Structure formats: C-alpha cells, structure tokens
Amino acid sequence: MPDCLTGELPFRLVGGLSTGGVYALIAIGYTLVYGVLQLINFAHSEVFMSGVLAGAVVIGALAPDGATSQAQGAMFLVAALIPAMLASGTLAVVVERVAYRPLRRRGAPRLAYLISAIGMSLFLSYAVQVWRGVNPEAYPTTLRAQAVLQIGGVRVFNKDLIIIVAAIAMVVALEAFIRRTRTGRALRATAQDPEAAALMGVNIDRIITVTFFIGGLLAGAAGLLFGMAFGRTQWNIGFLPGIKAFTAAVLGGIGSIRGALAGGLFLGLMENVSAGCFGTQWRDVVAFVLLVVVLMVRPTGIFGEGT
C-alpha cells in the first residue's frame, strides 16, 4: 500500500472535503445558469474572484493588521460575508446584462456567447490586475488554524469545518428556495420550458437575472471562504477554482444542485488524495484529466443529469 493511501489519508480527506466545499459553491453558479440558459458562464471564475477580493477589501478596512483574537476574526468573517456575496452577485448580473443579454435578443449562435463570456472574463481579471497590481496580496488574517474536533484520531481544523458546514448549509437553503418559493418555481419552469413559462406569465428576463444573482451570491461566499483558507488573493485567482468548479458541476451532472455539491466534494477529495500519491505538482492535471474522462465516458455526470 503506498503511503498516500494509508497514514496521511484521513487528513487529506478532511482537507479534500473543505477544498471541495469551495468548488461546490462555485459549481452551483455554473449549474444554475446552465439549467436556465443551456450555456456555460465562462466569466463565473471572475465572479468568484470578485468575492475573494471584496472579502479582502472589507476585512482590510475593518482591521488593516488582521484580527487580534479568534472571536474578532470570526466577527470579521461574518461582517465580510454579505459584502462579498453582494459584490459577486452584482457582478454576475452585470455580466449577464453586458455580455449575454444583447446576444440573447439577437438569437446569436452559441459560439458568440462563449466568445463574449471569455472576453468578459479577460476584461474583469485584468481590470483587477490594473487596480490591485500583478503580485499576490496576503489575505487579512481572520481565524488562526486550530483543531476543533477529533474524529477517530483525525483532528479537524476550524477553517475546514466552517467551509464544509457552510457549503452544505447553503446548498440546503438554496434547495429550499427553489422548491418552496414562487420565484423558485418560476426558475424551475424556465429551466424546463422557457417558452411555456413565458406564456404562463413568468418574466424570463427577471428569472435569468435572479439566476445569475444567486449563482453570484454563492460564488461570493465561496470567495470569502477561499480567501480565509488560502490566505492570499491575486487578480488571476479565479481561474483554477473556476475551471475546477466547472469540472465539479459536470461530474455531478450539470443542471443539478445536489449534483454540484456531490461533484465538488468528490473532486476535492480526488484532488487532495492524488496530490498525496503523485505529488502536488500534478494536482491540477488530475482535475483536468478527470474532466476529460467524465465528459468522454459519461457526459451526463456520475450521478446523472437532473434539475
């Protein structure tokens, strides 16, 4: 048995779930937009990046030198959560207005959406580069790593626990929103049959805006959590998590919210365990290979395509 599958495995599993939680929250944005528009929002990685950045700006403004105690750190995180979510949510809506809506009005082919989305992504990431500079910035410290739980000899750290719990809680809340509320029902109707939904009085444009906004909110939350755990931010920080979250959405079956959660956690686990086996320099390749293999073998995702 190689080392990576014995001694250190439990630690890697916990770390994997926490990485996966971030992927899951971003993946939901891809999945929601795909459900309604059948297109991949390539600019979603920049929506996520704006959440990372907004969190850094807010916490940095509250305490330029970082938190002095764990309690204060937790307070900063809570205070930065809403601004980070709103920043990403708003940006997602702006992306839809600028890059997608005019094409939608014209009935442009799919290729046009993809190119426009890539343009948007390039524009946003370099705008942040111009604003914040090329080099990585340290994320203002909030919580210090501390073991809070002991499960069968494995210590679980506070940050990992927060991410895992937050990801699951948000998915549950989102599911409830989509199942129970009027807007949620309109969203499901639009995903099933936009034409019929429009005839039933659903304002499609509003639903699309709401879809982008919700996806943005979750990506913003993911951004803050990622910043907290990862400890730095940079203009291009959205790229890798973005593409991996997309992989997660495909793994879980694009269009499905629970699938996005499952896919995210699964990808996080795979990545962390294989990083232990092959070395961290191959970590990103694992995700890409997994993506290619899943798309070839089972494009509807491991758990099947759903709503």
Add this chain to the structure above:
Amino acid sequence: MTGTRSFIESVSGRRVLVVAAIVIVALLPLVTDAYQQDVLTQAASFALFAVGLNVVVGLAGLLDLGYVAFWAIGAYTMAIFSGSGPLQFAHLNVWAILPLGIVLAMLTGVVLGIPVLRLRGDYLAIVTLGFGEIIRITASNLDGITRGARGIPSIPHPQIAGFDFGNSPTPYFYLTLAMLIIAVFLINNLNRSRVGRAWVAIREDETAAEAMGINTFQMKLWAFAFGASTAGIAGVINASRTSFVSPNSFQIIVSILVLCMVVLGGMGSMVGPIVGAAAIVIIPEALRDFVPAGVRFMAFGGILVVMMVFRPGGLLPSRRVAAEQRGIGVAGEEKTGVEGADA
C-alpha cells in the same frame, strides 16, 4: 464608387489586390528598423497562428481554447529533435524538423480530437482549455525531457545554403510569410471544396449536416488537424528564432489572444485573421509607452465582447459568417434556451 467596388469583387481584381498586398508586406522590412522588424516578425508568426485557429473556430465553428498547446508541440519538437534538450537522440536541422513539427502537431490534434470532438460546443471549449493546461503543466514537470520551468536554451538557428538566419528577425519574417501564403492558399482551396461546404453545414446545423450524409466527426477532425498544423509551424520557427522554449510561453492567455485576433479580423474570412493578428500585435507595441500591459489585456477582453455584441462578423467579415452571427438563417436548435421565448 461602383467601379471600384466591382473591381474589388471581381476575381481578377481581387488577385491584383492580394498580390499588391503581399508585395507591400514583403517590402516592409526594407523601410523599418530592427525593432520594428522584430514586431513585424511576431505579427507574421501570430498571423500564421490565427489563420490556423480560424479554420477551427471560423470555418468549422469549434471553439478551441487550448490552441496554444499545438504551438507548444511545435516548439518542443524543435527543441528536442535538434538535440538542445536533455534527450540527445537526434540532431536534426530546422528544415527536417519543420515537417516533423507539422506532423506531430496534426497528430496531437487528431489524438485530442478523437475523444473531445463528440462533445457539444461549450464542453469542447472547456476540455480544450484543460488540455492546453495539461500540456503546459506536463512540460514544466517533465524535467528529464523539457528541463521543466527552466526551459531549453541554445536551440539552433536555421541555415540555408551556407547562410545562417542568426538573430536578425528579417529572415524569419520572410520564412513565416512564405508559410503564411502557402497556408492561406491551401486553406482557401479547402474552404471552397467539399470539405469547406461540409464545415459550413456543421457550423449551421450539425444534426442536419449529419442527416445529409456528411461525416461530421471526420470533418471536425480535419479542421482540428489543419488548425493544429499552422500552430506547429509557427512553434518550430519561433523556437528557432528565439533559441529558447519554456512552458511559460504557453499560457492560456495566448490561446485567448489568438482567438481575439480571429474574432477582431473576422471569423471565417481569409484575410480577416491576418489583419486581426497584425492589429493586435502592432497597435499595442505602438502604444507600449502609454498603455500599461494590464490595460492592454482589458482592451482585448473588451474587444471580444464588443465585437460579439455589435459586429459579430469582425472587421473584414466573411459574408456568410456575418449573416450567421447576426442570427439570420440559423436553425433554432443552435440557439440557446430562452431567446425563442422573448423574441
């Protein structure tokens, strides 16, 4: 006015224009300084690149975001087969490596194409993007073959009949220009053949094309292979010009930059991507002292969005592609979910 127009649109008129344009471009190194010649050579190299991507994106309608990988294949073929890297199994010269680079790039295109070309458009985009990253990361991890992130230096320059190309950009400019002319000539012929018509059919409605008896998979594979070939050539020439390859040159941004050239010039048009490449290499160079790099890339992103929203056919549109991009005569299936509802 009508006289000029009909001259441009007549076959012989166009030939005269093309020849005149080639002559003017070929004379440019005589009236420019060394720095400008270097920029021109880069522009020509990117034009070769853009012409290939145009086959994939513009003609076949497949969005390839990992296009830079084929460039990397060409460049590493040059580095490894010239014996500049740690592996010393071959010491070929540039002229032998050039066809080898083309073949290897095309082969990579086919090997990548076989699994991914069955995927739908947006999946294809992201898988090719992933593939581009895999090639780059692999190149920086395989220390024993590529020297990893340190890159491979001292790649030999080409020689022809005792004349060494050396470090001056002009010989490479003419070599690239020659390759460009050959590539455009071949692609133009291909585009007017059965293959070209098949690509149009696939772009407009893949299902209908399949029903008409077109082997869509094979045609898409052709597009991928041809597209890859020019990137392979550009890779070989570029590696021997700069004498150096490193994985750092093959970032995803290069693929997007080339896409930007194709989109700006006009997807599916023969001249468009060349003009787009020239514009995107030369204009930022000219503004270099006034515009920081970040702003430049913001502008490239902006160009992609603005072109798609306001002028989807590009600056020099192919009439057919422009009509498609406006959404005229495009089958409903090609469209995304909702616009049927709010039309």
